[in-house]
Amino acid sequence: MTLSVSPPSSAVIAELEAELTALLGARNVTSELRARERASVDGGRMSPIISELLPLGLADLVAFPTTAEQIGEAVAAAVRHGVPVTPRGKGTGNYGQGIPMAGGLVLDLSRARAVVEVAEGLITAEAGTPMVTLERAAHATGQQLWMYPSTAQSSIGGFLAGGSGGTGSIVHGTNDAGFVAALDVVHGTGSPELVHVEGEEAQRFVHNYGTAGIIARATVRLEPLQDWRGVYASFPDFRSAQSVLRALGALEPRPRLVSADTPEMTATLPPDPAFPEGRASVRVIADARTVTRAAEIVEAGGGRVEDVREGAQTALSLSMLSYNHPIEWLQKSAPGVYFHVEVSGAALIDRVDEVHAVYEGGLLHQEIGHTGPIGMLAGVYRSPEQVLDGIRALGELGVGVHNPHQWNVDFQLGRTLETAATTDPQGLLNPGKLNPGYDGPTKGAIR
Numbered sequence: 286m287t288l289s290v291s292p293p294s295s296a297v298i299a300e301l302e303a304e305l306t307a308l309l310g311a312r313n314v315t316s317e318l319r320a321r322e323r324a325s326v327d328g329g330r331m332s333p334i335i336s337e338l339l340p341l342g343l344a345d346l347v348a349f350p351t352t353a354e355q356i357g358e359a360v361a362a363a364v365r366h367g368v369p370v371t372p373r374g375k376g377t378g379n380y381g382q383g384i385p386m387a388g389g390l391v392l393d394l395s396r397a398r399a400v401v402e403v404a405e406g407l408i409t410a411e412a413g414t415p416m417v418t419l420e421r422a423a424h425a426t427g428q429q430l431w432m433y434p435s436t437a438q439s440s441i442g443g444f445l446a447g448g449s450g451g452t453g454s455i456v457h458g459t460n461d462a463g464f465v466a467a468l469d470v471v472h473g474t475g476s477p478e479l480v481h482v483e484g485e486e487a488q489r490f491v492h493n494y495g496t497a498g499i500i501a502r503a504t505v506r507l508e509p510l511q512d513w514r515g516v517y518a519s520f521p522d523f524r525s526a527q528s529v530l531r532a533l534g535a536l537e538p539r540p541r542l543v544s545a546d547t548p549e550m551t552a553t554l555p556p557d558p559a560f561p562e563g564r565a566s567v568r569v570i571a572d573a574r575t576v577t578r579a580a581e582i583v584e585a586g587g588g589r590v591e592d593v594r595e596g597a598q599t600a601l602s603l604s605m606l607s608y609n610h611p612i613e614w615l616q617k618s619a620p621g622v623y624f625h626v627e628v629s630g631a632a633l634i635d636r637v638d639e640v641h642a643v644y645e646g647g648l649l650h651q652e653i654g655h656t657g658p659i660g661m662l663a664g665v666y667r668s669p670e671q672v673l674d675g676i677r678a679l680g681e682l683g684v685g686v687h688n689p690h691q692w693n694v695d696f697q698l699g700r701t702l703e704t705a706a707t708t709d710p711q712g713l714l715n716p717g718k719l720n721p722g723y724d725g726p727t728k729g730a731i732r
Contacts, residue, residue: 289712292388293368298345301366301390305348308358313349313396320347324391328379331613333624333666334690335381341692342386342717344371351396353411353469353501357477360499363390364475364713371715372495374413374443377436379609381692382447382494386717392499394442401502403428407466409504412442417601419505424597428507431457431464435608437601442500445491449696450654452570452604456539457506458655461491461696469502473709489704492696496719497704512573513541515599516580517559519566520588523547526565527634527651529586533569533579534653540579541570541600543653544607550648550663553618554606559591568607570600611650612661622646624666626676629685633658639682643675693720 293301298316305314315321321344329335345368350356363370369389376383385391394413400422401409408419408430416433419441423429432453434444445468450459457464468487469479479501482490490498520526526545534543544567546554551566560566567588571579573595580590612625623646633640633651641647644664651660664675669690676686687695694701698721705712705719712719 290367290369290387290716293345293366295345297366297368298389301363301368302346304362304366305346305359305390308362309348309350309355313351315347316345321345321391324373324376324393325385327373327376327381327383329381329384329692331379331609331616331625332381332690333621334669334672335692341381341384343388344385344391345388347391347393349393349396352399353397353479354477356392356394356397356412356499356501357471357479359390359392360471360473361475361477363392364473364711367711367713369713369716370473370495370499372412372442372446372499374440374446375415375436375438377434377439378443378447380689382715382718384692384717389713395440397501398440403507406507407504408507409467409502410441411502412500413440415440416444420597423507424510427510429510431506431508432460433604435604435610437604441503441505445503445505446493446495446500449492451608452542452600454655455534455541455543455653456655461488462655464506465491465503466506467504468500470498470708471501472498473711473714489697489700493694493701494692494718495715496694496709497701497714498708499714511538513595513600514571514573514576515592515594515603516569516571516576516583516590517557517566517592517594518568518583518588518590519559519561519564520586521564523565523649524637525587526567527637529567529582529588530634530651530653530658532582533567533571536571536575536578536582538572538575540572540575542568542603542607544568544603544611545651546611547648550611550615550650553614554611555614561591568603570603607652608650609661612663615648615663622665623663624672625661625663625689626672626679627659627687627689628662628679629654629657629659629687630683631657632683633660636682640679640684643678643682644671692718694718
């Protein structure tokens with residue numbers, strides 16, 4: 286890890302604390318140790334490789350702006366004092382992107398959560414607004430978000446800066462594929478101005494952890510509200526469960542989510558009558574008009590429908606059992622044992638036995654994504670070298686792999702470096718995360 290800035294002195298922090306207290310009020314600024322410790326961790330413990338390196342940084346100061354304008358003022362104050370700024374949403378990021386590696390100011394945006402406007406096809410909200418709040422506001426107007434992350438309580442700013450996909454991605458792809466209509470962003474230049482960007486210009490600030498600019502307000506896409514059902518199915522084994530996933534993902538209207546787990550992975554999920562012991566699980570957020578067809582596909586593949594549930598809470602519950610969440614439950618069932626890598630490609634279905642065999646105790650959590658099978662492959666952790674050897678072996682099987690055991694910006698890195706050269710000339714925005722040629726503690730190919 287390289288840092289382009291030095292940790293600030295105690296005198297500088299004291300000056301910034303006084304200025305931020307005047308700007309935001311005493312209740313919205315703290316240098317208390319426990320608050321700084323809480324603000325200096327994210328979900329990085331999902332990675333045993335990163336866990337071995339913790340703590341990776343400790344905030345000197347935490348501030349809680351309550352409006353988009355206050356976000357701009359707080360960032361500007363920190364930059365004028367030469368203090369690093371690490372933005373934080375709900376702290377649900379998984380791989381250290383929200384850790385303040387150079388100390389300085391953690392800007393907790395969770396109190397800036399106003400829904401500004403709901404229009405036809407668009408919703409605008411401040412960066413700390415939970416995605417579930419946006420979804421509810423959209424529902425009130427007969428609309429729904431294009432997508433939201435599996436952790437629906439994540440903030441819109443955090444999802445856009447650190448996430449990529451989730452519920453709705455089957456139709457719309459990841460959050461860099463048209464979901465973002467416009468952003469109001471704060472640059473690291475010492476100005477509190479909210480810079481409004483739209484279209485392709487807005488994409489420069491998506492999925493780069495706030496290293497080129499901190500999102501203060503966002504406008505994202507909506508679509509007409511659909512009547513969703515949660516379809517829970519089970520199968521005698523994982524291969525029979527996988528046999529129906531492509532057909533379920535191709536239902537028209539398309540489903541919002543298609544997830545599958547091995548019997549072993551399913552056994553670690555929260556108890557539910559829809560998860561019979563010893564059987565693989567398939568879960569679908571399906572348009573109500575397709576439930577009958579979904580049941581036919583399940584039964585033709587040797588499975589059975591365990592339940593069909595309705596209501597907005599059902600969709601949220603199924604979302605919380607998708608993407609990284611089954612891995613988290615697996616890790617809780619055997620603390621300190623499992624790690625995972627993010628995988629994609631047809632081989633996840635067509636060569637699943639070989640995929641499972643790459644890592645000791647291999648277990649695949651399966652999703653259907655915008656372009657085909659994706660998932661999370663878990664295995665028993667031995668060493669960083671073992672993880673990297675497995676990544677190479679998966680590549681030889683035709684599996685696309687993203688190595689999550691690192692915190693470096695790995696999406697459009699060249700574009701982000703070009704942008705940050707102008708928008709963050711002192712390198713104060715989330716330093717430690719924008720390192721060309723550095724892939725994190727595994728020191729191997731990211732993709």
